[in-house]
Amino acid sequence: MGWKTFVLARPVRRYHSSKIPAILLILVTAFSAVAGDSPTPRILMVGDSWAWFMFINHSLRDALADSGLGQYIEEGTYSTVPGSTVAQWTNPLWLAQITRELERNPSIGIVHLSLTGNDFLREWTIEMSDAERDALFTRIVRDLETVVRHCLSVRPDVRVxxxxxxxxxxxxxxxxxQQLNEAGMILAGMKRDLAARLNRCEYIQSYGAMHHYFGFPPKIPAGRLPLPGQAPDFQPWPGGDRKKGNPPEAMFDDIHLSAKGYYYLGRLCVDTLYRCWLTEDAPAATQTATEQQPAAVMATGR
Structure with missing residues (x-):
């Protein structure tokens, strides 16, 4: 590998500009240098800190390389904003940024979209009635649909x-x-249903992925708890053990994954969907994510 993975000291919780600070752009550009032939950008990372961390850590890039797809890379310099909400991304100026990135990178045909987490964490409360919760989640998913439809409108070959x-x-x-995670899973189900209604759009379920990849040693080894199910039936829903949080090794803090955790999320995306979309002649491996170690993952210091 001609590049290394880096992790910033702490996640940025709130950032309200559509542009990443200049110093970060310099760092990302420097860390993205690749020796030899330049790989082709095929995936645009869009959204919040989960997309941002995956981009700056090269999580998806490492996952692609370890899956025999090292000729492809992701882009996300100007399209990932830590702390951003899906409501913010419905702003025409923010949508225009997605358009610019897709037009600037005509080889990109996949949008990796990570949104709604900040809307959920900031607005949902346990005191809400079911009707109030459903109204909130309906609004959040409606905003998500706006973003998805915009991505799909840029080019007919784009998939989300x-x-x-x-x-x-x-x-x-x-x-x-557990109550917070259960509420998040209700919202996730609505996002899954949104994807089912749209052409060129799929949902990747990831609740329980870290339970599978890390386990809870020594009592529960890695690989014992089930991966989250994927399309068409999404069984099991969710994966792992819904009563537990994530193992410490999988987490950078109480919300964000560690570098190794995001690598495994990248592997889940590749094995579930991206391999198929990138090659077109290979079936998606929805339940067979392999247990390889990342090619270049640095410790987060936890």
Whole structure:
């Protein structure tokens, strides 16, 4: 490999500009240098800190390389904004940024979309009635649909993967960790249903992925708990053990994955969908994500 993976010290919780600071652009550009032949950008990372961390860590790039697809890379310099909400991304100026990136990179045909997490964490409360919760989630998913439809409108060859989140290790107010994750899974189900209604759009379920890849040693080894199910039936839904948060090795903090965790999320995306979309002649391996170690993953210091 002609490049290395780097992790910034802490995640940026809120960032309200559509442009990443200049110093970060310099760092990303420097860290993205590749020796030898330049790989082809095929995937655009769009969205919040989960997409941003995957981009700056080269999580998807490493996953592609380890899957025999090292000729392809992702791009996300100007299309990932830590702390951003899906409501912000419906702003015409933000949507125009997606258009610019897709037009600037005509080889890109996949949009990796990570959104709704900040809307959910900021607005949902355990005190909401079911009707209030459903109204909130309906609005969030409606905003997500706006973003997805915009991506699809740029070019007829563009496809969108709505990538889910995994369990987080925090509570909120009177809501326990499990209650917060259960509410998140309700929203995830609505995002799954949105993808099913749209052409050229798929949902990648990731609740429970870290349970499978890391386990809870020594009692539960890696690979024992089930991977989250994928299309068409998404069984099991969710994966892993819905009563637990994620293992410490999988987490950078109580919300974000570690570098190794994001690598495995990248592997899940490749094995579930991206391999098929990138090669067209290979079936998606929805339940057979391999247990390889990342080619270049640095420790997060936890």
């Amino acid at each position: 993967a709505i990538v889910g989140y995994d369990y987080i290790n925090k509570s909120k107010g009177r809501a326990s960790l």
